[in-house]
Amino acid sequence: MDYLLNIVMLAGINMIAVLGVAVFTGFTGLFSLGHAAFVGIGAYTSGVLTYHWNAPFFLAILAGMAVTGVSSLIIGIPTLRANLRSDYFAITILGFGEALRVSLENLSITNGARGLSLDELSHPAWVFGALAVSVLLTRNFLKSRFGAMFMAVREDPVAAEMAGINLFRTRLLSLVVSAVLCGLSGALLAHRLAFIQPVMFTMTQSTQLLATVIAGGMGSMSGPLIVSFIFTSMPEALRWLNMWRLPAYGLLLVLIMIYRPQGLLGYREVPSLLRGGLEKWRIRFSR
Amino acid sequence: MLLQTLVTGLSIGGIYSLMAVGYSLIASILSFSNFAHGAVIMLGAYIGLALATKLNLGLGLVLTGGVIGAGFIAVFNERIAYAALRHRNAPPLYLMISAMGCSMFLENMVYATIGSRLYGFPEFFKRQVVHVWGSSLSLLDVSAFVVSMAAILALHIFIMRTRTGIAIRAGVGDMTMCSLMGVNTDRLISIVFFLAGAFAGVAGIFLGVKYLVYPTMGWVTNKAYIAAVIGGLGSLPGALIGGLILGVVETLVSTYVSSVVRDIFSFSMLIALLICLPNGLMGRETEEKV
Amino acid sequence: MAHPLLEVSELSRSFGGICAVNSLSFRIEAGGITGLIGPNGAGKTTVFNLITAVYRPSSGAILLDGHDLAGKRPYEVVRAGVARTFQNIRLFGRLTCLENVMTPICARGAHGRFAALFRTPSVRNEERRARESALSTLDALGISDTANLIASTLPYGLQRKLEIARALACNPRLLLLDEPAAGMNDAEMSELGDTIVRVRQNFDVTIILIEHHIKLVMGICTNLVVMERGALLAEGKPNDIQNDERVVAAYLGRPRASGGKKRHV
Numbered sequence: 105m106d107y108l109l110n111i112v113m114l115a116g117i118n119m120i121a122v123l124g125v126a127v128f129t130g131f132t133g134l135f136s137l138g139h140a141a142f143v144g145i146g147a148y149t150s151g152v153l154t155y156h157w158n159a160p161f162f163l164a165i166l167a168g169m170a171v172t173g174v175s176s177l178i179i180g181i182p183t184l185r186a187n188l189r190s191d192y193f194a195i196t197i198l199g200f201g202e203a204l205r206v207s208l209e210n211l212s213i214t215n216g217a218r219g220l221s222l223d224e225l226s227h228p229a230w231v232f233g234a235l236a237v238s239v240l241l242t243r244n245f246l247k248s249r250f251g252a253m254f255m256a257v258r259e260d261p262v263a264a265e266m267a268g269i270n271l272f273r274t275r276l277l278s279l280v281v282s283a284v285l286c287g288l289s290g291a292l293l294a295h296r297l298a299f300i301q302p303v304m305f306t307m308t309q310s311t312q313l314l315a316t317v318i319a320g321g322m323g324s325m326s327g328p329l330i331v332s333f334i335f336t337s338m339p340e341a342l343r344w345l346n347m348w349r350l351p352a353y354g355l356l357l358v359l360i361m362i363y364r365p366q367g368l369l370g371y372r373e374v375p376s377l378l379r380g381g382l383e384k385w386r387i388r389f390s391r
Numbered sequence: 392m393l394l395q396t397l398v399t400g401l402s403i404g405g406i407y408s409l410m411a412v413g414y415s416l417i418a419s420i421l422s423f424s425n426f427a428h429g430a431v432i433m434l435g436a437y438i439g440l441a442l443a444t445k446l447n448l449g450l451g452l453v454l455t456g457g458v459i460g461a462g463f464i465a466v467f468n469e470r471i472a473y474a475a476l477r478h479r480n481a482p483p484l485y486l487m488i489s490a491m492g493c494s495m496f497l498e499n500m501v502y503a504t505i506g507s508r509l510y511g512f513p514e515f516f517k518r519q520v521v522h523v524w525g526s527s528l529s530l531l532d533v534s535a536f537v538v539s540m541a542a543i544l545a546l547h548i549f550i551m552r553t554r555t556g557i558a559i560r561a562g563v564g565d566m567t568m569c570s571l572m573g574v575n576t577d578r579l580i581s582i583v584f585f586l587a588g589a590f591a592g593v594a595g596i597f598l599g600v601k602y603l604v605y606p607t608m609g610w611v612t613n614k615a616y617i618a619a620v621i622g623g624l625g626s627l628p629g630a631l632i633g634g635l636i637l638g639v640v641e642t643l644v645s646t647y648v649s650s651v652v653r654d655i656f657s658f659s660m661l662i663a664l665l666i667c668l669p670n671g672l673m674g675r676e677t678e679e680k681v
Numbered sequence: 682m683a684h685p686l687l688e689v690s691e692l693s694r695s696f697g698g699i700c701a702v703n704s705l706s707f708r709i710e711a712g713g714i715t716g717l718i719g720p721n722g723a724g725k726t727t728v729f730n731l732i733t734a735v736y737r738p739s740s741g742a743i744l745l746d747g748h749d750l751a752g753k754r755p756y757e758v759v760r761a762g763v764a765r766t767f768q769n770i771r772l773f774g775r776l777t778c779l780e781n782v783m784t785p786i787c788a789r790g791a792h793g794r795f796a797a798l799f800r801t802p803s804v805r806n807e808e809r810r811a812r813e814s815a816l817s818t819l820d821a822l823g824i825s826d827t828a829n830l831i832a833s834t835l836p837y838g839l840q841r842k843l844e845i846a847r848a849l850a851c852n853p854r855l856l857l858l859d860e861p862a863a864g865m866n867d868a869e870m871s872e873l874g875d876t877i878v879r880v881r882q883n884f885d886v887t888i889i890l891i892e893h894h895i896k897l898v899m900g901i902c903t904n905l906v907v908m909e910r911g912a913l914l915a916e917g918k919p920n921d922i923q924n925d926e927r928v929v930a931a932y933l934g935r936p937r938a939s940g941g942k943k944r945h946v
Contacts (some may be wrong), residue, residue: 202613
């Protein structure tokens, strides 16, 4: 039972980060190769606080989210203001992630490349509570005028700007929201695994987050969440497959792009699909 | 000392240029960043390694084998992962994601089959040195630089002087028009990928000889990509200059400051440059047509 | 002294040595429908792109109601009161028609980020008002029954109307329409002409219209600005322009017996 709970908790933590990337890539149409860095910042900020100063877990999580948000501003303001091409933006975020990894490996406060051993503070209540709150608030946010602006920017940046949208501020907002979610996920992850190391937050992890969102479907929250749950729990259940997991992810990305670019649930959500299905049944029944 | 540092920088820069050329060639004709290029370079290095250690071939034959092998891998990569997307005019983002997938697949396949062990090439250059103006320079560095420059010069002549080269330049201008004029664009794109792969092969082998061969060695291509962007993605002279600048600056930083900050420095340089010159040093101005 | 709504003076823009707009000056008074016409490549769309700050001018000034638009970003120009449509339709393809029209309303919305997180009553109210306002705009264009359809699935003619609706949702004083009748047949075109005239009155907006269908231009425009090779060729009332020798000679071409290309200038 513990084993199962452990898997589900890891999946839940991963789902929060995936939600962040879904906001940024799926809803705002920006492509990032460095979101694992935000997970890392959340993990290390909270980890350093609980490790060195015995900070209360709740405060450590909040600090992790805040520092992640500020870091996303530091990288986002210059790059998004310059309105870089999407691939250039992707590579600058990647560079940011690598710079972060190098710094973490060489700081004494983070114990360098050897990593930090932490207490297991992420109890199920924390994880599932955080997941529920994240999903609810993100849904609210995406339903608001800000979500509408994100989607307009994704669909056509030029037309969005001609609809009166400030491209820079909208993209920056999306980056901050996504980074804060990743930071939350990182803080929970650090205190779930009870051990963090700089190599846990590299481009490979960023690509996995991206792969999850693409496979789940652009412009959908529930799709990436479902896929994230499958991706995280499957390899844990099938440990012997571990070595083939990454090549399989890669192959999956290529196949999705060729055969099903909308992913599992592109631009749709489970609740509205259910409602649609229910409607069909009702019509059939009443005939 | 300074001369030695410069030559080391130029030799690394030369290898960066070789890799950057691949990014630029493909970006110029398909306007997307082929993030699978790193994996092709890595496979080129493994092919060279196999030829050198299993068949005991000399450097010349190893390079030839690596060039042909990596060239075909790049062509297959295009056929399998990009051609279908191109044919239905998918947005560049899809091509990039597909490229990420290829890169992930190839690197981790090597990891899963050959393993993460580090392999070294036989010592082709036996730590020989050449003496120039009182400094002793490593023969490997000098050869890497000379071969890179020769290869890029050859490519330049090919593109400027041959019929295929003219077709490639026309494709850079307007692919649709090019196909309307009766050019077989699929074949043209295959040729471009073969060229990019061939350069990846040379770069991979020199990287392997200079350092080691391992599944994630293609990581270094992220820096080559930076070089291509600094020079202006899509421009061949830009790739050359960007590579050399990056190589020299990195070597200077790691010699005189610290090798730890080297990568941070190159990424900051990229960001600063892109903010001032969004199209790189020699890139074409691209204002979106509205 | 009253300012004209739009004043373009000595405006130039070149692309790599080619002068797309060359020292162009004209004024638009509030209230009319001005046709911006000229042969292909005359630089008409470039003028729109310059007014809306999609491109920066090489030199010259654009004044909206006496205020210089220099250095403004496109979204700031929109907020200053200019909206436009695009020659090659640019809708938010995967969003519904209603969402397309709601976007400009959302862009100038009032509720803050934290209110959005918690979906407070004020957020819901604002959303409801935006929805109603967008619906009434769709209604004004006669396409309210498409509200819940995905924009990219609409037929071409309706997509053009939807673009006009989205532009109107920006609350513009000046509306720029780039070839709104492209690809339409005569019946659709005359219906579109009526719509444009009605919209001009109902929304109290000044319109500049790039159009190749001379019939539509002559039918609804109160004023014409004729461009050739980036420069101003003539300016005036439609009837005067029609009889202007320079325009007839240089732009309509030499009069021919067969009227083959007459309508499609």
